[in-house]
Amino acid sequence: MKKKIFALVMISVMTLGMFGGCSSEEETAEEEEIVEQTLTVSDPDYYTRFKGKDISINVYNWGEYISTGADEGTLDVNTEFEKLTGIKVNYTNFATNEELYAKLKGGGASYDIVIPSDYMISKMIKEKLIQKLDFDNIPNFSYIMDNFRNMEYDPENEYSVPYTWGTVGIIYDETVVDINEEDIDWDLLWNEEYADQILMFDNPRDAFAIAEILLGYSLNTENPDELAAAAEKLKKQKKVVQGYVMDEIFDKMGAGDALIAPYYAGDALTIMEENDSLNFVVPKSGTNLFVDAMCIPKSSKQKEAAEMYINFMCEPDIAYANIDYICYSTPHSAAFDMLDDEVKNDPISYPDEELIANRTTVFVNLSDEANKTMQDLWTEMKSADDETTNKWLVPVFLIACLATIIIVLIRRHIKSKKDIF
Amino acid sequence: MKQLKVLSVPYLVWMVIFILVPIIMVAFFAFTNEDGSFTIKHISDVGQYANIFVHSIWLALIATVICLVLAYPIAFIISRMEKHRQGTMMMIVMLPMWMNFLLRTYAWMTLLGNNGIINHLLGMVGLGPYKLINTSGAVVLGMVYNYLPFMILPLYSVMAKIDKSVIEASRDLGCNSVNVLFRVIVPLSLPGITSGITMVFVPAISTFIISRMLGGGSNLLIGDLIEMQFLGNSYNPHLGAAISLVLMVIILVIMTVMNQFSPDDQVLI
Numbered sequence: 257m258k259k260k261i262f263a264l265v266m267i268s269v270m271t272l273g274m275f276g277g278c279s280s281e282e283e284t285a286e287e288e289e290i291v292e293q294t295l296t297v298s299d300p301d302y303y304t305r306f307k308g309k310d311i312s313i314n315v316y317n318w319g320e321y322i323s324t325g326a327d328e329g330t331l332d333v334n335t336e337f338e339k340l341t342g343i344k345v346n347y348t349n350f351a352t353n354e355e356l357y358a359k360l361k362g363g364g365a366s367y368d369i370v371i372p373s374d375y376m377i378s379k380m381i382k383e384k385l386i387q388k389l390d391f392d393n394i395p396n397f398s399y400i401m402d403n404f405r406n407m408e409y410d411p412e413n414e415y416s417v418p419y420t421w422g423t424v425g426i427i428y429d430e431t432v433v434d435i436n437e438e439d440i441d442w443d444l445l446w447n448e449e450y451a452d453q454i455l456m457f458d459n460p461r462d463a464f465a466i467a468e469i470l471l472g473y474s475l476n477t478e479n480p481d482e483l484a485a486a487a488e489k490l491k492k493q494k495k496v497v498q499g500y501v502m503d504e505i506f507d508k509m510g511a512g513d514a515l516i517a518p519y520y521a522g523d524a525l526t527i528m529e530e531n532d533s534l535n536f537v538v539p540k541s542g543t544n545l546f547v548d549a550m551c552i553p554k555s556s557k558q559k560e561a562a563e564m565y566i567n568f569m570c571e572p573d574i575a576y577a578n579i580d581y582i583c584y585s586t587p588h589s590a591a592f593d594m595l596d597d598e599v600k601n602d603p604i605s606y607p608d609e610e611l612i613a614n615r616t617t618v619f620v621n622l623s624d625e626a627n628k629t630m631q632d633l634w635t636e637m638k639s640a641d642d643e644t645t646n647k648w649l650v651p652v653f654l655i656a657c658l659a660t661i662i663i664v665l666i667r668r669h670i671k672s673k674k675d676i677f
Numbered sequence: 678m679k680q681l682k683v684l685s686v687p688y689l690v691w692m693v694i695f696i697l698v699p700i701i702m703v704a705f706f707a708f709t710n711e712d713g714s715f716t717i718k719h720i721s722d723v724g725q726y727a728n729i730f731v732h733s734i735w736l737a738l739i740a741t742v743i744c745l746v747l748a749y750p751i752a753f754i755i756s757r758m759e760k761h762r763q764g765t766m767m768m769i770v771m772l773p774m775w776m777n778f779l780l781r782t783y784a785w786m787t788l789l790g791n792n793g794i795i796n797h798l799l800g801m802v803g804l805g806p807y808k809l810i811n812t813s814g815a816v817v818l819g820m821v822y823n824y825l826p827f828m829i830l831p832l833y834s835v836m837a838k839i840d841k842s843v844i845e846a847s848r849d850l851g852c853n854s855v856n857v858l859f860r861v862i863v864p865l866s867l868p869g870i871t872s873g874i875t876m877v878f879v880p881a882i883s884t885f886i887i888s889r890m891l892g893g894g895s896n897l898l899i900g901d902l903i904e905m906q907f908l909g910n911s912y913n914p915h916l917g918a919a920i921s922l923v924l925m926v927i928i929l930v931i932m933t934v935m936n937q938f939s940p941d942d943q944v945l946i
Binding site for chain 1: 724726727728729732786787790791792793808810811889890892893894895897902905907908912913926927930933934937
């Protein structure tokens, strides 16, 4: 999700403007004087507990997923936290849920805060990679909207505090794609008329979800037959797909190199700022709703300081600064109230209740078996071009290896005999 | 001599900790299950990805051949220049490498894109647009572009040592240009050719970022496959380690074959 693996590259290649505010703020900021955002916290005493103790926490977050103060007048969240609490923040980025999982599972790294998505949270709960939070230390949890508590991935809401949410939809060039917004469905991504102009998610979970919606299956299906049918569907898409990408969607769509792509609402809004001809729509047959939430890994050595950080992230001013910067949707009631009306009423960021209730599904973790099936099908789909699955290849290779070794040995033998003379 | 041997201790320690131990760990992972028990299931599972292996070897081979064809003449020409110009020329060859590898590959994405600079220029003269990016050709181009200096460098350093008088002598003895090339220069530069091939082929066969960026994700290479096992949807380091191990064996075999062509005293592995 999000601006992932190539965020670093993109920063160097593109201008700052790309990541500017997604609301109308940018234009107004030029006309009016820049309003410096100030920070007031609800309970300053709470934050001074660790002052002078010289401790630090390791925060592991998605790329471009926090307010850095890059836009004038906005808050640099991590610096503010350090100033307020005296706790040093070591901030690093990951690119995919799977990368985060691999890091935690591998056990080499010690993080105090991680921000995985829904299905990954339930997987991590199951595998005991994250620990229960002490909500007494997170009084600001009260700001989290009711409908984002006790989500399916964390039914008792013991492990996570929601940070952002959003939907997956289709971003397309409306000047070329001549279809009514209401009529757009996921099959647009299979439309041969736009062959070679379509991008697709390079991530099995998201890609399978799209095929599953089209086939009318659940997004969380574990049925091998349904997964196989979804893979078959994806295979059919292959000939019209220009490329399987994740973050490149950002610049390919922005530059007009492709016309249609699935994308996350928040990022889509940021591209649409850059390119007027683009439009974003949540297809009529439904979509995936994702929630990214803050968690504390089991390996954390600074649990209380980490909870302080989570609480800080839920301070209204901070939550607002973050959401204003990253353009995703917020589950934080006070931050939502602070947004411009234009953003609040934006159907892309905040779709109406009916859509959320009836047409979106949240991922839950699949069984290991289903994950494995999906991964195998995905690899098979991706390498399907050379369909001639050569069963004889492996034996031939082994024989060739053996032959080589024998030839080399014979050659050496002959040589060594020659050397005698 | 004994005192000199002591000097090699730091590297030996380095080698054991960072080369030997990791290789043993890869082998260990490849032959074990999640619960640590011995299995050859992962190794035999690698067989189902045979076509990806063939595809990767094929692309890496093409890239290596193109690199060799491009690099050989230029390395020779540079090695015959005056000394001070040789330095400048080598610097120009190395110049792209001062820039970050990712950034260079990323630049190709914008060059080759459907609305990229190349298609744009072609469009001006009424051609195209052609599908340049997300093809196997683009992946090979990326490999050639990124690894060409690794071919030029060893070739140049070997050729610079070929004495001019050797070539003159062969001329005196009646060699024509073709014979000078194939009977004098090529044999003398063989060590450079083999090490150049190694330095291009090995990284090319295991790359994943080039195929990801320029291949559009539908040109899976072994590198992508391994990466998927460690950072992909299914976290399976055991299968990943097995694939890496098989890849290592393949490279070893290919290198052994190649070494049969080089003079015996300069065998690389």
